Amino acid sequence: MTSGMRVVGGVLALAAIVGLGALSQVPYPPEPPAHAVIRLTWRTRSKRVDECRRLTTEEQAQLPAHMRREEVCEGRVLAYRLRVVLDGDTVADETVEPRGARADRPLYVFHEIPAPPGVRVLDVAFVREDSLRGATGGDEGTTGGDERATGGEDSAVREGRAGRVQETPAVLQFSERLELEPRQVALITYDPERRALVLKGYGQTP
Amino acid sequence: MTPFTDRTRRLAQSLLAPADGLMNRLYTWRFNPLYHSGAVVVVLLLIILVTGIYLLFFYRIGAPYASVERLADQWWLGSWMRSLHRYASDAAVVAVLIHMFRMFAQERSWGPRALAWVSGLVMLFVLFVSGWTGYVMVWDVQGLLLAREGARLLDLLPLFSEPIARTFVGERELPGAFFFLNLFLHVALPVGMGLGLWVHVSRVARAGLLPPRGLSWTVTGALLAMSVLWPAALGPAADLFRLPDTAPLDVFYSFWLPVSQAMPAWSVWLSSSAFSGVVLLVPWWARPALEARPAPSVVNERLCTGCTQCWVDCPYEAIAMVPRADAREERVARVDPALCVSCGICAGSCAPMGVGPPVRTGRDQLAAVRAFVSRNALDAQVVVVACTRGAGGVAASPEFQGAPVIPVDCAGSMHTSVVEYLVRSGAGGVLIVSCPPRDCWHREGPKWLEQRLYHDREAELKPRVDRRRVRLVYAGLGERATVRAALRTFQRDIGALEVARPEDRVELDIECERPAEEVLER
Ligand code: HEM
Ligand code: SF4
Ligand code: SF4
Numbered sequence: 001m002t003s004g005m006r007v008v009g010g011v012l013a014l015a016a017i018v019g020l021g022a023l024s025q026v027p028y029p030p031e032p033p034a035h036a037v038i039r040l041t042w043r044t045r046s047k048r049v050d051e052c053r054r055l056t057t058e059e060q061a062q063l064p065a066h067m068r069r070e071e072v073c074e075g076r077v078l079a080y081r082l083r084v085v086l087d088g089d090t091v092a093d094e095t096v097e098p099r100g101a102r103a104d105r106p107l108y109v110f111h112e113i114p115a116p117p118g119v120r121v122l123d124v125a126f127v128r129e130d131s132l133r134g135a136t137g138g139d140e141g142t143t144g145g146d147e148r149a150t151g152g153e154d155s156a157v158r159e160g161r162a163g164r165v166q167e168t169p170a171v172l173q174f175s176e177r178l179e180l181e182p183r184q185v186a187l188i189t190y191d192p193e194r195r196a197l198v199l200k201g202y203g204q205t206p
Numbered sequence: 207m208t209p210f211t212d213r214t215r216r217l218a219q220s221l222l223a224p225a226d227g228l229m230n231r232l233y234t235w236r237f238n239p240l241y242h243s244g245a246v247v248v249v250l251l252l253i254i255l256v257t258g259i260y261l262l263f264f265y266r267i268g269a270p271y272a273s274v275e276r277l278a279d280q281w282w283l284g285s286w287m288r289s290l291h292r293y294a295s296d297a298a299v300v301a302v303l304i305h306m307f308r309m310f311a312q313e314r315s316w317g318p319r320a321l322a323w324v325s326g327l328v329m330l331f332v333l334f335v336s337g338w339t340g341y342v343m344v345w346d347v348q349g350l351l352l353a354r355e356g357a358r359l360l361d362l363l364p365l366f367s368e369p370i371a372r373t374f375v376g377e378r379e380l381p382g383a384f385f386f387l388n389l390f391l392h393v394a395l396p397v398g399m400g401l402g403l404w405v406h407v408s409r410v411a412r413a414g415l416l417p418p419r420g421l422s423w424t425v426t427g428a429l430l431a432m433s434v435l436w437p438a439a440l441g442p443a444a445d446l447f448r449l450p451d452t453a454p455l456d457v458f459y460s461f462w463l464p465v466s467q468a469m470p471a472w473s474v475w476l477s478s479s480a481f482s483g484v485v486l487l488v489p490w491w492a493r494p495a496l497e498a499r500p501a502p503s504v505v506n507e508r509l510c511t512g513c514t515q516c517w518v519d520c521p522y523e524a525i526a527m528v529p530r531a532d533a534r535e536e537r538v539a540r541v542d543p544a545l546c547v548s549c550g551i552c553a554g555s556c557a558p559m560g561v562g563p564p565v566r567t568g569r570d571q572l573a574a575v576r577a578f579v580s581r582n583a584l585d586a587q588v589v590v591v592a593c594t595r596g597a598g599g600v601a602a603s604p605e606f607q608g609a610p611v612i613p614v615d616c617a618g619s620m621h622t623s624v625v626e627y628l629v630r631s632g633a634g635g636v637l638i639v640s641c642p643p644r645d646c647w648h649r650e651g652p653k654w655l656e657q658r659l660y661h662d663r664e665a666e667l668k669p670r671v672d673r674r675r676v677r678l679v680y681a682g683l684g685e686r687a688t689v690r691a692a693l694r695t696f697q698r699d700i701g702a703l704e705v706a707r708p709e710d711r712v713e714l715d716i717e718c719e720r721p722a723e724e725v726l727e728r
Binding site: 005008009012013017018020021023024025027028029030032033035037039041042043099100105106108110183184185187189200 | 231232233292293296297300364367368369371372375376377424428429431432436438439446447448449450451452453454455456457458460463464
């Protein structure tokens with residue numbers, strides 16, 4: 001091997017190792033974000049309703065003897081409607097369904113809304129489907145007809161028991177002016193103690 | 207192999223060959239890092255293991271970032287231990303990708319090698335997951351980005367009753383169990399890699415697990431120097447309530463983050479699954495069509511004397527010595543077709559020419575060389591015997607620089623009696639061009655060839671053959687110039703010798719209980 005080759009070999013090895021070091025720590029993102037973020041995130045248990053129906057005599061006759069009964073009930077956990085308005089613009093308007101294969105798990109909200117820094121007016125409404133009509137106030141919607149809340153799944157709200165702390169109100173609202181700095185995350189979450197949407201974070205690490 | 211596969215492979219070879227050639231010129235074939243890429247990974251894994259054990263003493267699940275920060279501040283040891291751990295992990299990704307590319311280009315992915323291909327990919331995946339969990343351990347900005355993006359993707363699978371992404375949104379404090387689980391994975395997965403490596407090389411004999419010492423120390427020294435002179439940056443601590451500022455990102459492990467963050471989770475899954483599927487299935491889509499696949503070796507049990515040489519030499523442990531069916535006492539070789547890659551190296555091992563892939567046994571080679579000699583007037587000129595896989599590609603044409611060329615499918619499969627026959631039939635010299643030992647597509651061809659030619663390894667070139675008229679040179683696929691130069695030098699050296707004279711009747715003694723001629727006649 002000539003000494004020229006040796007030099008080239010050394011330089012190439014050096015370039016490879018420096019390249020490795022450089023690629024190991026590439027600045028990202030290239031530009032630091034200038035905006036702030038409003039993060040909506042909470043998990044709530046919604047109300048479970050059983051819709052029951054009396055079986056006709058013929059229907060009962062068709063069932064095997066050991067499974068015969070007078071009524072059949074189908075349980076369902078109610079969804080919520082989420083509406084987010086930022087400075088008068090609707091930035092989210094969607095139905096939040098219960099999770100899980102049988103749609104009987106808690107509801108989970110996660111939304112990140114980029115917002116320019118400065119003073120922002122945020123309005124959030126989270127309303128259970130059975131309270132949607134004209135739901136603006138803080139009172140809980142009542143269920144009517146032949147719906148019946150039951151103490152079924154753990155994930156659903158057990159209505160009619162003592163201490164209903166677990167239950168999420170049918171209507172949750174949050175309305176506030178936020179002063180956002182660049183890159184700040186304003187976290188709106190549900191506080192089960194206060195049973196309300198609250199502002200958290202705002203700069204501190206939990 | 208479809209035309210598309212064939213083109214892909216050719217493209218891969220056309221990239222690999224010049225790169226190999228350059229490395230050979232710069233570092234010599236002995237230390238060519240591309241040849242040793244798989245073994246370099248092993249060295250890097252050892253570095254990662256040693257430095258990782260040190261780091262483990264200082265890591266605190268309760269205060270992850272602070273403990274790493276303390277390490278980074280320990281300039282006399284902790285800082286460079288941490289950097290070495292990190293740079294070796296980065297280098298491991300690069301080395302694995304080169305190794306993988308090499309195996310693909312050299313058609314070493316299908317048949318009995320499919321196990322190595324698939325287990326290699328599993329190890330690569332484990333390497334990535336180990337890297338990701340390693341960054342999450344640090345819990346700096348990059349760790350948080352990885353954790354959040356990973357959680358977002360995992361939440362698409364019906365694995366968890368509630369979204370794990372919730373862990374990183376700031377709603378609650380991070381559970382200590384999270385860092386514990388992460389640390390557990392980061393330690394347990396690499397341990398599993400040891401098992402993976404065992405499976406990975408289970409089908410090769412004498413696996414070359416370590417590169418030459420000089421290369422191992424150079425790699426270690428270079429990474430160490432980097433770690434001391436340019437310690438790896440530590441990003442700002444993860445903060446769930448701030449969008450990350452510009453922070454260092456490790457391209458080798460987090461290359462996918464910017465792309466993935468911009469895509470819906472389902473399309474990340476879809477595209478990465480499709481890509482992984484294509485790579486994982488290389489052993490099936492990139493293999494030759496059934497009729498074009500080289501057949502495995504067979505043993506002619508009548509000729510086999512039970513010497514065990516092929517059993518020793520087979521680079522893929524495809525041969526077993528088993529009791530004979532007939533009355534003879536000695537054992538007989540038996541090839542397991544499921545393990546045989548049809549390299550033909552056993553054909554070069556067998557003095558009585560009793561084993562080898564169909565039409566490529568020693569006897570077939572001898573018949574072919576006889577036909578060659580009767581067709582071509584040797585006229586005391588140099589004959590080139592060249593490997594079809596490397597040797598600067600000269601085996602592709604019947605002549606190179608005016609010298610007749612005999613192609614062999616792996617120089618290690620050539621029986622030395624071919625050389626003897628050529629020299630005794632009046633060739634001025636025989637220039638054998640093989641791939642450099644660490645480049646051999648069949649792993650050990652050039653190694654055994656060299657020992658048979660010069661060190662009396664069984665099936666040796668007989669002492670009566672004039673060694674001045676035999677020369678072995680190494681040249682990879684991209685090293686045509688090396689072959690040209692070697693040929694010119696050899697021709698000049700041969701020109702200085704007395705003119706070669708053919709023997710009247712070339713008799714070769716083939717070690718067998720039967721007379722050689724009778725064997726050859728068959
Ligand atoms: C992740 C770490 C890996 C390590 C440490 C590693 C190491 C090795 C070593 C030491 C050998 C034996 C070389 C020899 O003696 O000939 C080998 C063979 C092999 N490797 Fe890997 N490898 C890794 C990943 C991969 C990957 C990702 C692939 C491809 C997808 C791969 C494909 C192969 C194949 C096909 C062989 C067999 C070659 C043959 O039979 O001719 N390896 N590897
Ligand atoms: S090298 Fe030949 S003779 Fe020896 S065991 Fe193998 S097949 Fe038999
Ligand atoms: S051709 Fe011979 S040496 Fe090569 S793998 Fe098959 S049995 Fe082993």
